[in-house]
Structures are given as C-alpha cells and as structure tokens.
Amino acid sequence: MITLFLAVALLILVSISLSLYRGAVGPGVFNRVAAVNVVGTKTIALLVILGYFFERPLFFDIAILYAMLNFIGTLVFAKYVERGDVCS
C-alpha cells in the first residue's frame, strides 16, 4: 500500500510538470495564472498523499492552509487585473 502512495505521488508530480509548460509558454498572463492555480490544486493532493506516506499528520493542516492561500491568491489576482487595484 505504501508503494501505491509513492506511485500516486510520482504521477501527480508528472502532471504538475506537464502544466508547467503552459505556465512558461502560455501566450498572455491569464494562461500563466491558470497554470499556477492548477499547480496549487495538485499540491494540495500531493501534500495529503505525502502525509500518509511519511506518516506525519501535520501535513493535512498544511494542506488546508495551502488550499485557502491558493484560492485567495487567484481571487486577488483576478480582482487586480479586472480593476487595476486590489482594494478600491
């Protein structure tokens, strides 16, 4: 079972590296922001899997925190691009 967790973690890493191409190339800023959001969401799943692989329950709290940070980051960026200012 532990080997299965390691295989799943490696496959998530593969899919993260696939979406980095869109982050590097993607014409314009919006494609890059979508790629960053995707990397953030996959990192949450990766953190939970690694929490079970290394048997450290602290990783789940870090995953919850990072989910919130990722969400707020994408929202703030969208607001900034639309209005030119974050708080107005």
Added chain:
Amino acid sequence: MKKEGKWFGFFITFGVMCLFWIVLSGLFGAFHLIAGVISSALVACLSHDLLVEGKSDKTLLKFWRLLCYIPWELWQIVLANIDVACRVLHPKMPIDPCVFEFETSLRGDWALTTLANSITLTPGTITINVEPERGKFQVHAIAKESADALLVDQTMQRKVAHIFMES
C-alpha cells in the same frame, strides 16, 4: 437590521467557529478550549454579518433541502468530468465553444451562488458573469449539447428554485 437579527447572526457564526476550532484541533485541555472560545468570539464579532443575514424564515428547511440536493450534484460532477475527459482524449477533440446568456427568477445571494457553482460544476458550462438585479447569467459552453441542457431543459434552475423556495 433589527437588534435580534444582529445577535442571531453573531451566535450562529460563534457556534460554527467554536465547532471548527474543536474539530480541527482535537485538543480538549482547558487552555485550548478557552483560547478557542476567545478566538471564536473575536472572529464572530468582526465578521458575523458576512455569513448570516439576520433571522430569516425556514432556514432549517432550506438547509435540509440543500443537503438533499448534494448527491444529485455529485452525480452531475462525475458526468461532467467523464464528458470533459472524452473530449480531451479524443483524437479529433470535438469542441464548439460559444457564449450565451439566460435569465432566472432567483434573486437571493445564496440561490444565485448555488446556481453559479452548479453551472460551473456541470458538464460543459462555466459561469462568466452574474447580474444580481435581474438574475441574468452569462455562460461559456464548450459544446452545443451542454448549452442546450441549460437553456432548454432548465433542470438545474428548477431544482435550485425548489431548494430556496423561488428566492
């Protein structure tokens, strides 16, 4: 907002925050519980008007109907993802995107948010813009069938109107 409406929102928020503290920490010592109560009171004091809008009628019935709506929504999410997977992995990639608008009779905050979230999670459509005054939705669809499911069938609008009682 009436005075009793204000305290109702405060106590609901305070209760939810305390519940989250106890569940997320798992520690039941006196110090941790008192710290939790103080933090929850502070957070509820600062932001109680964001979650609940005073005392509204039939809140429990709406909450129960929302819980019954979730399994249907989960099934729609699975269908949506199988649909997107088929379109992405197909060698010819059959997509035909379009942007369209429609109007609903829903006006409340929670009803519009639930409908926008459901549209984003169902096969082939994403909400672009919502106008709360007229209940107008601008939606981007990835194929004609998904657009028809939303414009012609109107299953989702009817279900959300049933949950929030045509809010």
Added chain:
Amino acid sequence: MLLVNIIVALLLAGGVFFLLVGSIGLLRLPDFYTRLHATGKCDTLGGGLIIFGLLFYHLFHYSHHPLVPVRLLFLIFFIFIANPAATHAIMKAAYRTGVKPWTSGEERR
C-alpha cells in the same frame, strides 16, 4: 482488509487519471476559456477522489484517530466550493479585459 485496499486503490487510480486528463487538457485545448473547462472540472474531482480514497484508508487502518477524517472531509468540501469560484473569477476577469473566445475553425491561441 483486502477489499478496503482494493477500493482505496481504485479511488486513488481514478483521482490520478482525472488529474492527468486535466493536465493534458491544459496542453491540448486551443483557447484560454476551453483550458479553464478542463482544469476547473477535472482538478476538482481528481483531488476530491484522491483525498476521499485516503479518508477511506484512514477509517480502517488508523481508527484510533477519529478526528482526522473530519479534517479531510472539510478539505474536500472546501476544494469543491473554492476551485469553481476561483475558475469563475479568473474567467470573468479575462472576459472583462477583452480576451476573445475561440470558435471552431480558427487557429490555436
């Protein structure tokens, strides 16, 4: 116990499949709006399935810690609310700033 392991393996495999499909969609699709379709839906379900599989694993192998599944359930719930909201926000910003949608027959962007 073998049945639990098989169910957990199936859930994890399904989750990883949807995550990979989301990434492939990000590369293959021709326009920004269609790419958001792929990532916004597939990432949400893939992450939710993986965390749900691990929740199932925890219920049977580590049942002396009963509060951790509630944390994972909250995480799944949060992902299902937050990911579509973030997708909608970024799509609205792009539409208001003037990014044109792609229709069939044009070239890739």
